[in-house]
Every structure is written in C-alpha cells, then in structure tokens.
Amino acid sequence: MTRVFQKTARIVFFLSAAASAMAAALVFGFLLVFGFPLIGGGEFFSLLTRPWSPGQGLYGFLPMITGTAAISFLSIVFALPLSLGTVCFMGGLGPARISRLVDGFVRFMTGIPTVIYGFLGIFLLVPVVRTLFTSAGSGMCILSASLMLSLLVSPTMIIFFKDGFDSVDVRYIQAADALGADSVQRLIYVILPEAWPGIVTGIIMGLGRAMGDTLIALMIAGNAVHVPGSILDSARTLTSHIALVSASDYDSLAFKSIFACGLTLYVLNAFAVIAVRRLGGKRGPV
Amino acid sequence: MDKPVKIRVENLTFSYHQTPVFENVNLAFEAHAITAITGPSGRGKSTFLTVLNRLWESQPFAEMQGKVWILLDGQWVDIYGKTLSKPDLRRKVGMVFQTPNPLPMSIWKNMAFPLKLTGISDKSLIEEKISAALRQAFLWDEVKDRLHDSAFGLSGGQQQRLCIARALVSQPEILLLDEPTSSLDAGAASVIEDLLVRLKERCTLIVVSHYLDQVSRIADTALKLQARGFLQT
Ligand SMILES: Nc1ncnc2c1ncn2[C@@H]1O[C@H](COP(=O)(O)OP(=O)(O)OP(=O)(O)O)[C@@H](O)[C@H]1O
Ligand SMILES: [Mg+2]
Numbered sequence: 001m002t003r004v005f006q007k008t009a010r011i012v013f014f015l016s017a018a019a020s021a022m023a024a025a026l027v028f029g030f031l032l033v034f035g036f037p038l039i040g041g042g043e044f045f046s047l048l049t050r051p052w053s054p055g056q057g058l059y060g061f062l063p064m065i066t067g068t069a070a071i072s073f074l075s076i077v078f079a080l081p082l083s084l085g086t087v088c089f090m091g092g093l094g095p096a097r098i099s100r101l102v103d104g105f106v107r108f109m110t111g112i113p114t115v116i117y118g119f120l121g122i123f124l125l126v127p128v129v130r131t132l133f134t135s136a137g138s139g140m141c142i143l144s145a146s147l148m149l150s151l152l153v154s155p156t157m158i159i160f161f162k163d164g165f166d167s168v169d170v171r172y173i174q175a176a177d178a179l180g181a182d183s184v185q186r187l188i189y190v191i192l193p194e195a196w197p198g199i200v201t202g203i204i205m206g207l208g209r210a211m212g213d214t215l216i217a218l219m220i221a222g223n224a225v226h227v228p229g230s231i232l233d234s235a236r237t238l239t240s241h242i243a244l245v246s247a248s249d250y251d252s253l254a255f256k257s258i259f260a261c262g263l264t265l266y267v268l269n270a271f272a273v274i275a276v277r278r279l280g281g282k283r284g285p286v
Numbered sequence: 287m288d289k290p291v292k293i294r295v296e297n298l299t300f301s302y303h304q305t306p307v308f309e310n311v312n313l314a315f316e317a318h319a320i321t322a323i324t325g326p327s328g329r330g331k332s333t334f335l336t337v338l339n340r341l342w343e344s345q346p347f348a349e350m351q352g353k354v355w356i357l358l359d360g361q362w363v364d365i366y367g368k369t370l371s372k373p374d375l376r377r378k379v380g381m382v383f384q385t386p387n388p389l390p391m392s393i394w395k396n397m398a399f400p401l402k403l404t405g406i407s408d409k410s411l412i413e414e415k416i417s418a419a420l421r422q423a424f425l426w427d428e429v430k431d432r433l434h435d436s437a438f439g440l441s442g443g444q445q446q447r448l449c450i451a452r453a454l455v456s457q458p459e460i461l462l463l464d465e466p467t468s469s470l471d472a473g474a475a476s477v478i479e480d481l482l483v484r485l486k487e488r489c490t491l492i493v494v495s496h497y498l499d500q501v502s503r504i505a506d507t508a509l510k511l512q513a514r515g516f517l518q519t
Binding site for chain 2: 169171172178179181182194
C-alpha cells in the first residue's frame with residue numbers, strides 16, 4: 001500500500017515538474033515561432049543593436065534593452081542594501097518586538113498591486129526628482145523608476161533573505177554567542193556566510209521581478225525610445241515596449257517585432273540569473 | 287569550610303513561560319574545584335548553566351530574578367550589572383554544550399574564532415594560543431596534521447575536545463560543561479575526565495553529569511537538582 005502510494009507520489013511530482021519545465025520551454029518556442037518573421041532572415045542580432053523607428057522600417061530594441069538593463073540593475077543596487085539592512089535588523093540587531101512589526105509590514109507590502117507603486121511614483125517621487133535634478137526634465141526617468149521599483153522588489157528579496165537567515169542552524173548561533181561574539185560579529189562571521197545561498201536566491205528573484213515588471217517603468221520612466229545617456233534620462237523597458245506596441249494594429253511589422261522583444265527579455269533574464277549565480281558562488285565571501 | 291569562593295548565586299528565581307524552574311536558590315561555588323550538578327532530565331541543569339553566562343537571554347519567554355556574582359581580579363562583579371559586557375562575561379565564563387557544536391569551518395578557524403572576536407591579529411600569538419589550547423585538551427596530536435580540514439570530519443569525542451579547546455583559547459576563569467561525556471564511550475570519556483581534573487588548576491569548573499560514578503571520580507562537590515532548588519550531597 002505504502003509502496004503504491006510512494007510510486008504514485010513520485011509520478012505525480014515528476015509530472016508537475018515536467019509540466020513546469022514544459023511551460024517554460026513552450027513559452028520560449030512560442031516566442032521563437034511568432035517572432036520568426038523578424039528573426040528569420042538572420043536579422044535577430046541586428047534587432048538587438050538597432051534603434052526603434054518604425055517610420056523608417058527600423059525595429060531594433062537597443063534602447064529598450066539598455067532601458068531594462070539600467071532600470072532593473074539600478075533597482076537592485078538600491079534594494080540590496082535596503083533589504084539586507086532590514087533582514088539584519090530582524091535577524092538580531094533590532095529588538096524582537098519591532099522586528100515582528102517590520103516582518104508583518106514587509107509581508108503586507110508584497111500584496112500591494114504594482115499600479116499603486118506607479119501611482120505613488122507619479123505623485124510623490126517624480127516631482128521630488130524633478131525639483132532636485134534640473135536635468136531630469138519632467139522627472140520621469142530611470143532614477144525615478146528604479147527607486148520605485150526597488151520598493152517593489154525589496155519585500156520579495158527580504159522574504160528570501162529572511163528564509164536564508166532563518167535556516168542558519170541555531171547551534172552555530174549559540175556557539176558564537178557563548179564564545180563572546182557580539183550581535184554584529186555573529187551576523188558577519190556566522191549568519192551571513194551560512195545564509196549566503198538564500199541571499200543569492202533573493203537577488204535572483206528580485207532581479208526577475210524587476211526585469212519582468214511593466215507598470216512602474218511604463219508609468220514613471222518616461223518611455224522615450226532612445227538609448228539613455230544618464231540615469232536622469234527618460235527610458236523605455238522591453239516590458240513597457242511590449243505593452244505599448246501591443247496596443248497598436250495587429251498586422252503591422254511593429255507588432256510582430258514584440259515577439260522578438262519578449263524573446264530578448266527571456267534571454268536577458270536567463271543571462272542575469274546565470275551571472276548572479278556565477279558571481280555568488282556556492283558559499284559566502286567570509 | 288573556609289574554601290575560597292568564585293561564584294555566588296543569590297535569590298535566583300527563573301521561569302520559562304511563567305512556569306518556575308528555580309525558586310529562590312542561593313548557592314556558592316568553590317574556586318579551582320569541580321562542582322558537579324546532577325538531577326533528573328528536564329529539571330533545569332542546562333538552564334542553570336546559561337544563568338551563569340547569560341545565554342538564556344536569547345530565549346523568548348524566559349525570566350529571571352536574583353543576582354549572580356563572580357570574583358574577578360579580587361573584585362565581586364555582578365554579571366547582570368553594567369560593569370561587565372556580555373561578550374566580556376562570556377570570555378571569562380566559557381561554556382561547552384551538551385552536544386558538540388563546532389562551527390562550519392576548519393579546525394583551525396574554529397580555534398581562531400574566539401581570538402578573531404577580540405581582534406587579536408598577531409599571527410604567531412594566535413598560533414601559540416591555538417596549539418597550547420589544543421594540547422591542553424589532549425587533541426593536538428590527533429589534529430596537528432589536519433588543522434585545515436573541516437571540524438565536522440572529527441569523531442564525536444574529538445569534536446567535544448575541540449569545543450573544550452575552543453573554550454579554553456580565551457583563557458576563561460570559569461568553565462561550564464553540560465554533560466561533556468554523554469555522547470562518548472568509556473575510553474573517550476575518561477580522556478575528558480582527566481582533562482577536567484587537570485583544568486582545576488586554571489579554572490573553576492561546573493559540570494553537569496548524569497553519571498554518578500563519574501561524579502564521584504571527578505567532583506569536589508556535588509549538587510543535586512530537586513524540584514525548583516538544589517540539595518548539597
Ligand atoms: N527555551 C525554552 N523555552 C521554554 N522552556 C524551556 C526552554 N528550555 C528549557 N525549557 C524547559 O525548562 C526545563 C528545564 O530544562 P533544561 O534543559 O534546563 O533541563 P535539563 O536538566 O538540562 O535536562 P536534560 O538532563 O534532559 O538535559 C524543562 O522542563 C524544559 O522543558
Ligand atoms: Mg540539559
């Protein structure tokens with residue numbers, strides 16, 4: 001009886017694993033097939049390096065690739081210290097009662113819809129950026145979008161980081177305490193190295209969320225289709241580009257190009273994940 | 287009767303979740319002696335040790351009243367007072383846990399850990415202290431050729447001696463040991479017993495033990511934990 005149960009369980013789990021792998025592969029295939037008209041003539045690589053100017057028959061995504069890369073990278077740069085700081089606070093630097101409050105608040109933040117962040121960005125952040133930096137023009141720029149996006153991805157990162165922290169064996173913590181480690185030493189020498197895999201995973205999940213998010217960049221990055229020259233320039237991400245173009249007419253070549261655009265996003269994301277894994281290594285730096 | 291005292295516990299009351307473990311306990315521990323603590327499981331032997339190095343404070347829902355004094359450089363110091371920080375206290379009052387708890391690093395790094403915490407960076411001094419402590423714990427010969435291997439590669443008894451050696455590196459004046467031989471065979475246990483007896487010269491030792499024969503072999507004083515208090519035996 002238990003043997004049968006074990007066998008069925010194994011098959012069920014295998015099927016669900018296979019299904020999710022299939023789904024990922026299918027999405028990839030789908031993008032490939034529908035993007036074919038533009039990818040076909042060996043043109044994919046020129047798509048990656050050309051500007052976007054449908055009037056002249058140019059359907060390149062170079063501006064959007066730089067936009068996505070700049071905004072998502074910068075948002076992680078902002079979110080990483082914020083999230084790590086929050087988790088360190090919850091992981092022993094701060095008082096237990098406040099830590100529980102922060103934990104609850106972070107969990108609540110994961111449930112806030114993106115559009116709210118976008119909205120807050122337009123009404124609160126963009127005017128501030130506009131007044132602080134005169135070269136930021138309207139204030140709709142990479143800086144505004146990545147700051148807002150960092151707020152969006154921080155809760156995700158914090159939850160993964162905290163999982164990493166919580167998975168540290170209490171015996172190690174006790175050993176360090178009993179040997180006279182203060183709370184900072186305990187954190188640096190014992191907890192961080194042990195929680196490192198969780199931190200790497202958290203960064204990957206945060207990066208994935210930042211690259212995949214559409215609304216924030218769409219609402220506050222300004223959506224200009226040129227390669228941005230500074231973080232105060234307006235920019236368009238691959239995702240907002242897809243959203244904007246799919247509103248246009250179905251048969252145009254511009255519309256067809258967005259499949260290639262999705263494919264680019266897919267590949268870019270994969271590269272980012274591989275890069276973080278590589279850089280992160282197996283264990284902590286200490 | 288007039289033996290020098292190292293630790294005084296006054297009016298100690300301790301509870302987890304409002305359930306008392308000790309009530310109004312008063313005790314004195316003799317210096318440079320082994321005091322054994324015995325008693326049935328779950329009576330609070332491990333808890334008592336953590337009262338002496340303040341380790342219980344990280345447990346939620348634990349509460350304590352009373353005072354603990356230790357004699358440091360001729361002065362009685364209230365360990366819960368402001369004069370002594372927790373890290374400093376724990377360097378003076380070392381602890382060896384019921385199950386060996388090496389850190390996930392090499393033998394060498396485990397030994398260097400307490401020194402790293404105090405910011406000692408003189409390489410030759412570190413080397414000297416580490417080899418001295420490993421020799422004291424009768425572990426040197428067994429590990430001297432594999433100092434940079436993981437501490438988890440050691441046997442249970444070796445790990446326990448490593449933990450003792452690690453506690454000795456910071457030259458504590460008091461050493462708390464929680465059933466240091468419970469996971470060992472008779473041979474390994476007797477190595478540790480010898481070690482404890484020798485350590486009396488440097489430290490005041492408090493040893494939790496289940497084994498009455500062990501207690502009679504090594505202890506100068508034995509305390510039996512009864513419900514909520516101690517009995518001298
Ligand atoms: N962190 C904690 N929170 C709540 N209760 C605890 C905690 N630690 C211990 N206790 C309880 O306090 C009592 C004393 O525990 P302690 O570990 O000190 O006993 P012990 O005498 O060392 O037992 P053993 O011989 O089994 O090691 C037990 O009833 C235990 O369940
Ligand atoms: Mg115990």
